[in-house]
Amino acid sequence: DVKVTQSSRYLVKRTGEKVFLECVQDMDHENMFWYRQDPGLGLRLIYFSYDVKMKEKGDIPEGYSVSREKKERFSLILESASTNQTSMYLCASSSPVGVNIQYFGAGTRLSVL
Amino acid sequence: GEDVEQSLFLSVREGDSSVINCTYTDSSSTYLYWYKQEPGAGLQLLTYIFSNMDMKQDQRLTVLLNKKDKHLSLRIADTQTGDSAIYFCAADYGGSQGNLIFGKGTKLSVKP
Numbered sequence: 001d002v003k004v005t006q007s008s009r010y011l012v013k014r015t016g017e018k019v020f021l022e023c024v025q026d027m028d029h030e031n032m033f034w035y036r037q038d039p040g041l042g043l044r045l046i047y048f049s050y051d052v053k054m055k056e057k058g059d060i061p062e063g064y065s066v067s068r069e070k071k072e073r074f075s076l077i078l079e080s081a082s083t084n085q086t087s088m089y090l091c092a093s094s095s096p097v098g099v100n101i102q103y104f105g106a107g108t109r110l111s112v113l
Numbered sequence: 114g115e116d117v118e119q120s121l122f123l124s125v126r127e128g129d130s131s132v133i134n135c136t137y138t139d140s141s142s143t144y145l146y147w148y149k150q151e152p153g154a155g156l157q158l159l160t161y162i163f164s165n166m167d168m169k170q171d172q173r174l175t176v177l178l179n180k181k182d183k184h185l186s187l188r189i190a191d192t193q194t195g196d197s198a199i200y201f202c203a204a205d206y207g208g209s210q211g212n213l214i215f216g217k218g219t220k221l222s223v224k225p
Contacts, residue, residue, distance in 0.1 A: 048212065102203075
């Protein structure tokens with residue numbers, strides 16, 4: 001069964017902290033994505049990666065960075081967390097072969113105080 | 114650029130049919146998708162339709178695609194309280210990096 005696992009369901013951090021959100025997929029997918037979801041704004045793409053060590057900015061990359069050292073793992077980093085980064089973060093993966101279905105993790109709800 | 118639009122809310126009574134609508138801007142989309150998000154969870158693929166099809170049916174779900182009007186709909190027959198969720202429409206424009214364009218989501222509330 002297809003699985004995308006996000007390391008935490010809930011996270012509470014303080015302003016200025018460095019925050020790591022981890023995502024692991026077991027489907028050998030080349031493509032991985034980080035989104036944030038806010039009420040009324042839907043999903044907004046932060047960063048994506050189409051191969052190991054490759055990354056591309058999405059629509060809202062400011063304040064975030066990513067790391068993809070291994071094919072199965074894609075990390076989102078908040079260098080210095082701010083209150084406006086309080087949100088639901090969703091990771092997804094997909095294969096470039098066949099129908100382009102993105103498989104999502106359960107999400108991490110991050111609160112920055 | 115490409116855009117996908119859908120209304121934000123829909124309320125129906127249990128047992129009725131629900132119809133969630135979506136419009137997209139770019140006719141070059143290859144596949145169109147419907148995802149479901151239950152409270153506190155990630156998105157789960159419900160169904161998808163290839164752009165050369167008009168209709169796809171899967172049990173209680175019917176997807177209709179009108180390419181001329183760039184309009185996609187999802188009909189849920191005999192809606193149940195368990196169908197209460199946010200439904201996202203998404204379009205694939207065929208880029209090799211797998212990006213999808215998502216709508217903002219329609220929150221479906223099913224009243225008993």
